[in-house]
Amino acid sequence: MNLSEALAEMASATTIEKKRISALNALNEAYHYERPSSFSRGLRLEFGNFAVLLISGTASIGANGETLHVGDFRAQTRRTYQNITDLLASEGATWHDIVRTTCYLRDIDRDYAAFNEERTSFYQEQGLDPLPASTGIQAKLCRPELLVEIEAIAIFRISGRE
Numbered sequence: 701m702n703l704s705e706a707l708a709e710m711a712s713a714t715t716i717e718k719k720r721i722s723a724l725n726a727l728n729e730a731y732h733y734e735r736p737s738s739f740s741r742g743l744r745l746e747f748g749n750f751a752v753l754l755i756s757g758t759a760s761i762g763a764n765g766e767t768l769h770v771g772d773f774r775a776q777t778r779r780t781y782q783n784i785t786d787l788l789a790s791e792g793a794t795w796h797d798i799v800r801t802t803c804y805l806r807d808i809d810r811d812y813a814a815f816n817e818e819r820t821s822f823y824q825e826q827g828l829d830p831l832p833a834s835t836g837i838q839a840k841l842c843r844p845e846l847l848v849e850i851e852a853i854a855i856f857r858i859s860g861r862e
Contacts, residue, residue, distance in 0.1 A: 717746040721753065721791050742787050746858065753791055753854040757804065758783045759846045770845045773811050777818040777848050785851055795826040797854040800833045804849040808838035811847060 721742040742755040760768045760776035761783065769775035788794055803819075805811050815836070823831055832852070843848050 712841060714763045717744075717752075719744050721755075721787060731796040740857065744791055749858055751791065751793075751856055751858050752794055752855075753788065753797070753852075755784055755787055755852040755854070757802075757842075757851045759843075759848040759849040767843055767845045772813055773847045774818055776845050776846070776853065777815060778822070780848055780850050781818075781822050784850060788852075788854060792859070793854045795823075795828060797853050797856040798828075798832045799855050802851045804839040804841060804851075805836060806839070806841055806847045807838060814838065815848065 720740040720743050740756065741758070742753055745752040745754070758780055760779040762768045768779050785795065788797065803815065805815055839849075841847075
């Protein structure tokens with residue numbers, strides 16, 4: 701099935717099922733923060749035989765909501781990729797299902813070269829080809845110690861629903 705056929709099948713779905721996704725072994729839910737937040741770590745949308753995962757901005761956060769690797773940009777980037785990997789795995793997806801990322805860097809001038817090296821290395825480890833579409837943006841992140849945050853979109857066929 702090509703992309704046009706997949707999009708047509710998704711468009712013909714009579715209902716869109718929606719559920720919250722999480723990976724509690726890796727990072728906590730936003731509602732466990734000191735000040736409650738009003739977002740999910742991600743949403744799973746089902747359109748007939750296809751699922752779309754919308755992964756919220758994810759950073760170097762631990763299972764108890766703590767910031768990990770304060771001051772270490774590369775370690776924060778690696779942990780961010782691991783957290784997204786765990787969120788994908790919780791829904792039976794992998795980085796091969798990612799079609800788009802948006803990457804937020806606190807200081808893009810200072811950190812973009814290191815970010816691109818880490819991203820390239822990670823994508824090579826995953827064996828991604830083609831690479832996901834991506835945008836890099838300088839942004840003030842939700843915690844002053846966070847240096848990078850990434851959001852992602854994955855699309856995949858739901859097994860058993862051919």
